[in-house]
Amino acid sequence: MERTSFAHMRxxxxxxxxxxxxxxxxxxxxDLFLGLSRFDELVEDLGISRNLLTRRLKSLAANGIVERTAYQQKPARYAYRLTEAGRxxxxxxxxLTAWGDRWARPxxxxxxxxVHTTCGHRFEPRVTCSACTEPVTAETVTAIAGPGGAARPGTKLVARRLHSPAPVAAIK
Amino acid sequence: MERTSFAHMRxxxxxxxxxxxxxxxxxxxxDLFLGLSRFDELVEDLGISRNLLTRRLKSLAANGIVERTAYQQKPARYAYRLTEAGRxxxxxxxxLTAWGDRWARPxxxxxxxxVHTTCGHRFEPRVTCSACTEPVTAETVTAIAGPGGAARPGTKLVARRLHSPAPVAAIK
DNA sequence: CGGATTGAGTTCAATGACGCAACTGAGTAG
DNA sequence: CTACTCAGTTGCGTCATTGAACTCAATCCG
Incomplete structure (x- = not known):
């Protein structure tokens, strides 16, 4: 069986x-973010098998997350770089790395x-609210239905619940 | 072959x-965050096959991300909830959802x-610097080697590069 | 009292994904 | 002329995922 596609989920x-x-x-x-860019570098760094890396890079390129450009002809050599969506x-x-660092650190x-180069400090990535800039946590976030919600596989029950939410105080 | 384990990567x-x-x-x-908690709810909401959900929940429970508790005996019925690590x-x-919303929105x-309940506003999750609270981007972050770094599969080349980084101005 | 339904899984066959190693092919270095 | 590098492709075996059917205990419905 083919792996279930998530593409049509709402x-x-x-x-x-x-x-x-x-x-x-x-x-x-x-790895691309950290500066690697060539096929064999990725193979060596990650220990991924070559055929699988070929497939992944093709799929990431097809989805606009990486781009493959020849950095020299004769012999043709290619560099993989992150696109805007990838960056x-x-x-x-x-x-996610910060979470792994908290709960699965070696x-x-x-x-x-x-290091955040604009301020020069070492830091931990923190997920914050775009409105008030305070950190968000599972306890301080509520979900509400958006215009694209639909009760289909992927959000079959969830979409229904969001449309009849627990009492939500006035949302600004 | 079994899928390559990432557990021993540094x-x-x-x-x-x-x-x-x-x-x-x-x-x-x-789904657990959004309030679902029972086995059949997850099956119906996601459209995941039941045997696979069994395995996933067992593995998530074994890794301390969800916990399974009986909310009634006779017949035994179980609720799955996020642990602290899960939350x-x-x-x-x-x-990640916000990224999907920007680049793969229906x-x-x-x-x-x-909605951020502490400030009452709708918001977009934003990843920020714990030191200066400004958003971090691929362009404004530099990585440096930590004490647990090692040149092994997963970070074989990357670890070496981090130890001889591009000129980094004084890090605070 | 008997049948249908619910919750929480288990079992099964088929198929696709993954992992490893070996191979190709163009070009360059010694 | 041989060895080496880069960037893959090919082949083969094993594992994971899927969908559907099945189990089992208990309760609901009429």
């Missing part, structure tokens, strides 16, 4: 996972630290 | 993906909107 998380939700894609994107994904990957300590 | 992203990086886990966690993952999943519009 859910932005599922549709995002359809593009980058397999095992290796986040690591490939992280826009980096903060979300950093947030005994030896954090493998990678991040 | 990389917090890979180790996090080892716990929740499969196709369905993020959607399961999102801590929600902001990262929101960040034509009909956003399926789900989020």
């Amino acid at each position: 859910c932005s998380l599922a549709r995002g996972l359809e593009l980058i939700g397999d095992w290796w894609s986040p690591l490939i994107i992280r 826009d994904l980096v903060p979300a990957i950093l947030a 005994r030896e300590g954090s493998p990678i630290l991040f | 990389c917090s992203l890979a180790r996090g993906l080892e716990l929740i990086g499969d196709w369905w886990s993020p959607l399961i966690i999102r 801590d993952l929600v902001p990262a999943i929101l960040a 034509r009909e519009g956003s399926p789900i909107l989020f």
